[in-house]
Amino acid sequence: MASSGAPPFSSALVLPCLFAIAMAALQSAVVLADAADTVADDRPLSGSQRPLVSNRGRFALGFFQPENSQHWYLGIWYNQISKHTAVWVANRGYPISNPDTSQLTISTDGNMVLFDHSRTAIWSTNISKIASSSTVGVILDSGNLVLADASNTSIVLWQSFDHFGNTWLPGGKLGRNKLAGMSTRLVAWKARNDPALGVFSLELDPNGTSQYLLEWNSTQQYWTSGNWTGRIFTGVPEMTPTGSYPNSMYTFDYVVSGEKGSESYFVYALKDDSVLTRFVLGETGQIQFLTWMDGANDWMLFWSQPKVQCDVYSLCGPFSVCTENALTSCSCLRGFSEQNVGEWLQGDHTSGCRRNVELQCSRNGSAMGxxxxxxxxxxxxxxxNAESMVATGTDQCEQACLRNCSCTAYSYNGSCSLWHGDLINLQDVSVIGSQDSTVLIRLAASELSGHELKHTKKLITIAIVATSVVLLMIAVLVVILRRRILKETTRVEGSLISFTYHDLKSVAKNFSEKLGGGAFGSVFRGSLPDTTMVAVKKLEGFRQGEKQFRAEVSTIGNIQHVNLIRLLGFCSEKSRRLLVYEYMPNGSLDKHLFGCNQHVLSWNARYQIALGIARGLHYLHENCRDCIIHCDIKPENILLDDSFVPRVADFGLAKLMGRDISRVLTTARGTVGYIAPEWIAGTAVTAKADVFSYGMTLLEIVSGRRNVEQRGDGAVDLLPLRAASMLGGGGGGRELIGAVVDGRLDGDADMDEVERACRVACWCIQDDEDARPAMATVVQVLEGLVEIGDSPVPRSLQLLADQSNYLQFYSDLLPSNEASLGLGR
Structure with a gap:
């Protein structure tokens, strides 16, 4: 064989060469693998490259474009789900036009920096004096982007978890470090396709309390979590086992650490890391808890606050109206157009609306307009934010607004309210079947119809004549019909009649037909001149002055809900205080549950009554301008209309009676069995006291008998204790739970609803008020929207099950002359 001229290789040299080549390839592969989740000075990331992916593939870091947007951003998103979901954005306010020529890299000072196409730094970790000579950026499986020492990536110099966007992931600390002067908060996107900073934010209270605040423009608070109790936040009852959180999936804690409690934060973690979940502050101002559902191929909402979208402050901006459950929640008022059409098309309504035609008053400086x-x-x-104005009628209220160029709207509902400047937080409630107030929006003449304009122009010129005519008519009517009709002959819808005592004596036939009585006074049947039936309540032991009484009654009179009794009028003369309510033909609930009525309430009727009571209490606790605590929920205070729709009665008496109510309640027959433990302990009473009373009442609705009964052997039978034992520690099943149901129903009851009602009741009567659900949660459970687990057996019920303990308890609670109350209701 001819020689090639090259020296022959021996087999001894071949194996070492192959080994060296293999090792080099392996090292190269390791470097490439390390680079898959890392950015370094020699391995920058640009839009022309694939995104960096965390070690187990859960999250990706790269350039992305929001849906229907022309801009590009550097961000982090979920890598293993079909729906692109960004959780963090670096350049929120500085979008990129060309990602291919933009670059994320490590700068010469060790910071991680994002350069645009012109090599301008538009985002940086911005750390001064980095000690390490070499740093890298790494995307972790937690979704956290960290800047770390290249030789030891456990040394973290900066992390995205300290700089949240609109999303809070498990493991992130949402709170404040006083020593470092740093806080973490969520800030909503400006719009669905614009991650720029929006106006809504969530942060730990800057004043040092343990509550979290949702704020508009960092100035106006519109929701709070309530303070941390050691177990839950008081304003988030869903955190308890009765709530709507998927509790088996995660753990959570509020931590205070450091010198003198310098660091405070809330943190949560998943028990199963295969589950994807996140808290998001949406561009519409609601904080939402979402979990990814593979079956639905989408994010599912488990919890949100505020529950009512229109409760978000200035969601629709000035001169716009918010409509709950509408396809488009925000719309401009008549005579106004979108301030920024582009933002509205993207779903950002916070800029609100502007006038189509400027007001004449503001153009010529005339005060009369x-x-x-x-x-x-x-x-x-x-x-x-209304200004109250003294006015005797609608016309006078309207003139007061016209005389002020800054006045933009007014309302007259027995009293005059004026609004100046931007009109914010107006809500249309007609679509949800509610009837509330009427507002009159000020517009330029050209924006009004001929009828409206004619009405306004005539106001000033005919005011004196009209007033004189009205006064003359009233005088004639009073003279002719003085003994037959009321002091005020007509009532504007939604306002209250101010009766004289003489009028009410006539209406109630000299108080001859007594319907019932209680701790606050007696109730009598009456009839207005137009034959409308009413119930007249004479308040007893009342000490408020007339001015304060009228102010409180006016507030209560404006509260309207299908499950709350409606106040029609009042009387306040000298020491006499009377209230006039709509008449309920089917009387109070206790007569149907415990009386000798031949008509037995069906299970469906009972369940709807229980649900209606819960909705009424939820409205009092959360939907009134100020939370109203009823303080005396029991079947005697639940009235039924002709269709057996429940109306919570006497809900305003707690507000009217003030602090004296505790003395009245503890000496009132038929009330003691419903009082929450905190009443007896003398601690501050919250809305959870009503929740306890509701739970006791709910068990009586289910059973058709009193919660406390004395058996033939003298022992005390506590129905709540039996129900709690069946569902809680004692076990039981549906056979035992069915034994709680009123025997007069002959088993004709939906056992799913029975079990649900009993579970709700047992959670409501817990000793610890923090363990009781809010009425909003009770409504959700009874509606079948939320599932709840078993409750512990209240210790107070176990102690009271002993006859001697029970009698001693009420002997200590009541004055000696009423200690015999015991079981005698």
Whole structure:
């Protein structure tokens, strides 16, 4: 064989060469693997490259484009789900036009920096004096982007978990470090396709309390979590086992650490890391808890606050109206157009609306503004920032607004309210079947119809004549019909009649037909001149002055809900205080549950009554301007209309009676069995006291008998204890739970609903008020929207099960002359 001229290789040299080549390839592969989740000075990331992916593939870091957007951003998103979901964005306010020529890299000072196409730094970790000579950026499986020492990546110099966007992931600390002067908070996107900083934020209270606040523009608070109790936040009852959180999936804690409690934060973690979950502050101002569902191929909402979208402050901006459950929640008022059409098309309504035609008053400086007028908008919930004005009627209220160039709207509902400047937080409640107040929006004359303009122009010129005519008519009517009709002959819808005592004696036939009585007074049947049946309540032991009484009654009179008794009028003369309510033909609930009525309430009727009571209490606790605590929930205070729809009665008496109510309640027959433990302990009473009373009442609705009964052998039978034992520690099943149901129903009851009602009741009567659900949660459970687990057996019930303990308990609670109350209701 001819020689090639090259020296032959021996087999001894071949194996070492192959080994060296293999090792080099392996080292190269390791470097490439390390680079898959890492950015370094020699391995930058640009839009032309694949995104960096965390070690187990859960998260990706790269350039992305929001849906329907022309801009590009550097961000982090979930890598293993079909729906692109960004959890963090670096350049929120500085979008990129060309990602291919933009670059994320490590700068010469060790910081991680994002350069645009012109090599301008548009984002940086911005750490001063980095000690390490070499740093890298790494995307972790937690979704956290860290800047770390290249030789030891456990040394973290900066992390995205300290700089949240709109998303809070498990493991992230949402709170404040006083020593470092640093806080973490969520800030919503400006719009669905614009991650720029929005106006809504969530942060730990800067004043040092343990509550979290949702705020608009960092100035206006519109929701709070309530303070941390050691187990839950008081304003988030869903955190208890009765709530809507998927509790088996995660753990959570509020931590205070460091010198003198310098660091405070809330943190949560998943028990199963295969589950994807996140808290998000949406661009519409609601904080939402979401979990990815593979079956639905989408994010599912488990919890949100505020529950009512329109409760978000200035969601729709000035001169716009918010409509709950509408396809488009925000719309401009008549005479106004979108301030920024582009933002509205993207779903950002916070800029609000502007006038189509400027007001005449503001153009010529005239204080009278005679060519301005008003558009009437009915069934709205009014903004809270009103100025009260003394006025005797609608016309006088309207003139007061016209005389001030800054006045933009007014409302008259027995009292005059004026709004100046931007009109914010107006809500249309007509679509949810609610009837609230009427507001009149000030517009330029050209924006009004001929009828509206004519009405406004005539106001000033005919005011004196009209007033004189009205006064003359009233005088004639009073003289002719003085003994037959009321002091005020007509009542504007939604306002209260101010009766004289003489009028009510006539209406109630000299108080001859007594319907019932209680701790606050007696109730009598009556009839107005138009034959409308009413119930007249004479308040006893009342000490408020007339001015304060009228103010409180006016507030209560404006509260309307299908499950709350409606107040029609009142009387306040000298020491006499009377209230006039709508008449309920089917009387109080206790007569149907415990009386000798031949008609037995069906299970469906009972369940709807229980649900209606819960909705009424939820409205009092959360939907009134100020939380109203009833303080005396029991079947005697639940009235039924002709269709057996429940109406919570006497809900305003707690507000009217003030602090004296505790003395009244503890000496009232038929009330003691419903009082929450905190009443007896003398601690501050919250809305959870009503929850306890509701739980006791709910068990009586299910069973058709009193919660406390004395058996033939003298022992005390506590129905709540039996129900709690069946569902809680004692076990039982549906056979035992079915034994709680009223025997007069002959088993004709939906056992799913029975079990649900009993579970709700047992959670409501817990000794610890923090363990009781809010009425909003009770409504959700009874509606079948939320599932709840077993409750512990309240210790107080176990102690009271002993006859001697029970009698001693009430002997200590009541004055000696009433200690015999015991079981005698």
């Amino acid at each position: 005679r060519t301005d007028g008003f558009y009437t908008m009915a069934n709205v919930r009014l903004p809270s």
